[in-house]
Amino acid sequence: MFKYCGYAGQVLEVDLTRLKAIPKPLDAVLVRGYLGGAGFCSRVLYDEIGPRTRPLGPENVLIIATGPLTGTLFPQASRHVVAAKSPLTDIWGEAHAAGHWGAELKFAGFDAIIVRGRSPKPVYLWIDDGRVEIRSARGLWGKDVYEADEMLREEVGDGWCTKMLYIGQAGENLVRFAAVMNDLDRAAARTGMGAVMGSKRLKAIAVRGSKDIPIADDRGYMELMDELRVKMLADPFTQGRADYGTPSLVELMNEIGRLPTRNYETGVFEHAEEIGGKLIRRKYLVKPRADFACLQRCGRYTCVPAGPYAYIGGSPEYETLSCVGSKCGISNVESILYAHHLCNRYGIDTCSLGGTIAWAMECYERGILTDEETGGIELKFGNHEAMVKLVGMIAFREGFGDLLAEGSYRAAQKIGRGSKKYVMAIKKQEIAGQDGRAQKSMGLGNATAARGADHLYAFPVLDEVGFEKAIKERFGARYLPEIGEKLNPRYKGLMVKECEDFAVVVESVGVCKYGTMIPPTFYYRDVLRALNATTGMGLTERELRRTGERIVNLNRMFNVRHGIRRRDDTLPERLLKEPSPEGPPKGHVVELDYMLDEYYRLRGWDPKTGLPAPKKLRALGLDFTIKHLPKRGRPSR
Secondary structure, eight states: OOSSTTSOOEEEEEETTTTEEEEEEOOHHHHHHHOSHHHHHHHHHHHHOOTTOOTTSTTOOEEEEEOTTTTSSSTTOOOEEEEEEOTTTSSEEEEEEOSSHHHHHHHTTOSEEEEESOOSSOEEEEEETTEEEEEEOTTTTTOOHHHHHHHHHHHHTOTTTSEEEEOOHHHHTTOTTBOEEETTTEEEOGGGHHHHHHHTTEEEEEEEOOOOOOOSOTTTHHHHHHHHHHHHHTSTTHHHHHHHOGGGHHHHHHHTTOSOBTTTTBSOOTTGGGSSHHHHHHHTEEEEEOOTTOSSOOEEEEEEOSSTTOEEEEOOOHHHIIIIIGGGTOOOHHHHHHHHHHHHHHTBOHHHHHHHHHHHHHHHHTTSSOHHHHTTOOOOTTOHHHHHHHHHHHHTTOTHHHHHTTOHHHHHHHHOTTGGGGOOEETTEEOOSOOTTTOHHHHHHHHHOTTSSOSTTTOOOHHHHTOHHHHHHHHOGGGHHHHTOTTOOTTHHHHHHHHHHHHHHHHHHTOOSTTTSSTTSOOHHHHHHHHHHHHOOOOOHHHHHHHHHHHHHHHHHHHHHTTOOGGGSOOOHHHHHSOOOSSTTTTOOOOHHHHHHHHHHHHTBOTTTOOBOHHHHHHTTOGGGGGGSOSTTOOOO
16 A cells, blocks of 8 residues: 555556557655646656757657546646646647546555656556556547547447547647646647647546545544535635636736737737636636535636537637637627637647737738738737637648647748747746736736646745735735735746746645635645645655755756756747736836846756755755756856
């Protein structure tokens, strides 16, 4: 039996080249140092992936991992992580998803799946209570997610008890921002993990399990879970999330000038209320939906009953409404809902999709792209018919969609003619629905994130929600006057550093960031109590904090081996030099250098190069990475 409770105790190692799947014991030392989920992926991939690894080659390694709280009664314990070297960014690749699949994997007896090699033909994995088969996916290849789900259920003969993870045609066609989907409309969307899965010719992983998850503290566990449940239900945001989900953020972000509009020309969209949460709830909501152990139910089912954009299915989150909507100047909400539905079926990251189309629209309006190059598509801001058409063209790499399937960074490299100036990406990944000129912490968090543009790697929302108690608890009262100001760059390095460390702990234990990132809901103390009651590890808060810091530094060293330095922790010129034209941030740019200096100092990284200091790496138990620091420019301390 595995040393710690809360884990299934096994990892499934799959060699697709040889078509073999072998269960192996989970490494207790690895668990103690990295917990699971994102941390597990960080260490395994650091050991196995190098600069010469081709993201879409058979030598890339794909990991899908759960955490010790995944599948337990801890509120929001639904998450799994998908990681590999990214085909979009060529550096650290990581995506997360909720739903029910991650919990089912643990019920089937596995904490993680490590996939190596490439199958000679399309296959899928069938995992049934610890028994594993690699089956032909010949009939599934070429099918969208909804079609594959139906066919798989018929083949395994188990109705809705089996949980499915799969790629659509975008993954099969190696679209660089293809997503890995599960439970029909939950997406591990960012960094192109669907393309990695497609490159391995792995169509799906079907899982069914009935095994128990052992709990260390049988006597106190239920009492603690009841306490945390009451605390979550008392959260002032819980009812709002159940009523509106994250689409309600459209109106809020627009009010503070952070809603990216027309490729970040501004952070204010004059049609925000036409695509926001209130309208969607009133006209299109079918019902809220919950992921495993979720009390907040921010997922939704929506329906457009008639017309060219008719559908019924999962509803978009805020990021989709901003990226496919305001960022493209689109106010036709039915077209946004339908485009999101298509992205779920084809398996596409809506953030990179919207960012790439918005780039193309600005280039078209500026005369950089011509009708001949777009295939006659009039790519003007607000053209919702063009946007919807491009979703399918990108998924199938048809015509102009073949270029856009490479992402805006690579498309601009091919087009040239000054188009790179309008790429709103960081480390080759498109920024999601965040204009950093309106919230400086988001600007810094996007710049430093290990997987490229990523507001969730740090999720620095303390200055957004205005919780005075949260700021005092985490940073102390002396920072309160300035750290709570969205437009003040002071102390944002402190906020982002602390939030990155905690956020990666959240992704490593397998729970959702909603409800865990902001006191008075769950912070280190609550996560620690649940973790110890579940696993019996006996961790201290200091150890848990150090674990988060260790994982962030290991991700940084992964990227350092791939050439990432301070020069790469930057933002598009528009956010650095073009003042926001309206709203609360009018006249503001992102003072990135000022915030980076503070961030690097607190991290123990060299301020000139962005390289972690050997002293810091040794203190975190990362001695094995020091040999990968470049000799020239290596920090001395």
